[in-house]
Amino acid sequence: MRYILDTDVIIEYLRSNDEIVSQLNNMSGLNVSTVSLCELYFGAYNSGNPTRHTNGISNFLFNVKVLDLDQDSSVAFGIIKSKLIRKGKIIDDFDISIASIALTNNMTLITRNIKHYKNVENLRIKAM
Numbered sequence: 001m002r003y004i005l006d007t008d009v010i011i012e013y014l015r016s017n018d019e020i021v022s023q024l025n026n027m028s029g030l031n032v033s034t035v036s037l038c039e040l041y042f043g044a045y046n047s048g049n050p051t052r053h054t055n056g057i058s059n060f061l062f063n064v065k066v067l068d069l070d071q072d073s074s075v076a077f078g079i080i081k082s083k084l085i086r087k088g089k090i091i092d093d094f095d096i097s098i099a100s101i102a103l104t105n106n107m108t109l110i111t112r113n114i115k116h117y118k119n120v121e122n123l124r125i126k127a128m
Contacts, residue, residue, distance in 0.1 A: 002029040004067065004102045006111035007036040007094075009128055011043070014056045023128060030064045031107060035097040037066065067101050076100035080120055089119040099123050 005013075005024075010032060012020040024030065037057070044053035069077075077093075077100040084090050095113075099120045102109045108124040111117060117125055 002031065002105070002107045003027065003110050003126070004031045004033060004098065004105070004107045005036065005064070006098060006109060006113065006117075007039045008112045009110050010036060010040060010060065012112065014040075014053075014060060020128060031067050031105070032061075032064050033098050033101045034066060034068050035094050035101070039094060067105060069097055069101060070104075072104040073097070073100040076104050083121065084119060087119060091116050091119075096120075 009020060009024075013024055040057050041054065044050050044057060047053050077096055080096050080100055080103075081090070081093070084096070095116045099109065099117055101107075103120075103123055108126050109117060110126045110128050112128055114125060114127055117123055
């Protein structure tokens with residue numbers, strides 16, 4: 001199985017959350033999106049110790065593949081967002097972007113924020 005990590009899971013990994021670190025270290029096929037990287041680098045540069053946090057991100061990236069928001073996932077973004085708006089269940093654009101990358105790459109999203117993604121049709125979610 002192939003997985004894409006939500007930003008919240010990566011943050012907990014970088015914070016050395018023992019449960020998250022243990023689970024992720026025992027998994028293969030891990031991916032992250034460039035969207036999550038944007039969020040992570042913003043957090044790092046907005047922190048009191050950007051060097052430590054950016055080094056942590058760089059070290060984390062050795063063990064995962066980075067996926068871009070491409071044309072197919074951009075189309076999926078448009079479909080997902082329009083459906084969520086019609087349902088009155090809108091979520092943040094970054095979350096929609098991550099979900100669209102997961103869907104177009106046939107991946108399961110690993111997240112700690114089930115409520116953010118539960119209304120995205122056909123998205124496979126693994127809670128962590």
